[in-house]
Amino acid sequence: MSQNRSAVEIARSMLGMLYPDATEEGLSEAAQLVVRWGSEGLGNDLDAELSETLAEDLADIAGSSARSDDFVGESHRGQAPHRRWRLPRTGRGGAVPD
Incomplete structure (x- = not known):
């Protein structure tokens, strides 16, 4: 493998x-x-807000209803931070956020 x-x-x-x-x-x-984003060095730039956004994006892509509040309690996010990764056009659960 x-x-x-x-x-x-x-x-x-x-x-x-x-x-x-x-x-x-x-x-x-x-x-x-x-794995792709990790190989591109994305993990070097993640802070709490970006990590929450990433978790929600991955939930959407995976077709899950989970949200960051499910993992970290009250969201630390005010306005969504600028993503440093490219999203696919749609996730398995439907449209991925812009």
């Missing part, structure tokens, strides 16, 4: 625990994005 495939499987497993209502296809797509 290649390192990339192994990383995707690890990410998929973790996302499945975070988003138990996600679709199988959605989890696979979200995991591939986590």
